[in-house]
Amino acid sequence: MPESRLEKLLDFLKNEPNDEFLLYALATEYLRLNETAKALEYYEKLINEHAGYVGTYYHLGKLYEALQRKDDAIKTYEQGMKIAQSKHDNHALAELRAVYQELMGEDE
Numbered sequence: 001m002p003e004s005r006l007e008k009l010l011d012f013l014k015n016e017p018n019d020e021f022l023l024y025a026l027a028t029e030y031l032r033l034n035e036t037a038k039a040l041e042y043y044e045k046l047i048n049e050h051a052g053y054v055g056t057y058y059h060l061g062k063l064y065e066a067l068q069r070k071d072d073a074i075k076t077y078e079q080g081m082k083i084a085q086s087k088h089d090n091h092a093l094a095e096l097r098a099v100y101q102e103l104m105g106e107d108e
Contacts, residue, residue: 005029020050027056031063039063047076054084054092061099073103 003011009026016022027042043060046053057080064073077100084093 006033018049020046020053023050024053024056028059031059036063036067040067047079051079052083052087054080054087054089056080057083058092058095058099061096061103065103070103074100077103 006026006029009022009029013019013022013026023042023046027039027046030036030042031039040060040063043056043063046056047060050056057076061073061076061080064070064076077096080096081093081100084090084096
């Protein structure tokens with residue numbers, strides 16, 4: 001029986017437990033499998049241990065929104081915008097700013 005994508009990622013992680021791309025891929029795979037608690041665990045691990053991995057902020061913020069955790073989503077987008085700006089990642093900054101503004105506009 002062929003290994004699933006999740007099994008392969010977990011196997012890779014054994015050899016590279018702090019690889020930020022693997023952690024991100026695992027979070028994304030868990031989200032794809034609708035295992036939101038595991039996805040959240042890996043996205044939050046990335047934010048806490050690899051704060052400079054800009055791609056995490058958008059996806060974690062969207063997950064927080066889906067979980068009705070608006071304040072956490074706002075904080076995540078704000079933190080992500082600061083990181084993206086410091087890295088001169090204008091694409092990520094624009095994406096984060098757009099979802100942030102959309103979320104903030106819900107109250108208007």
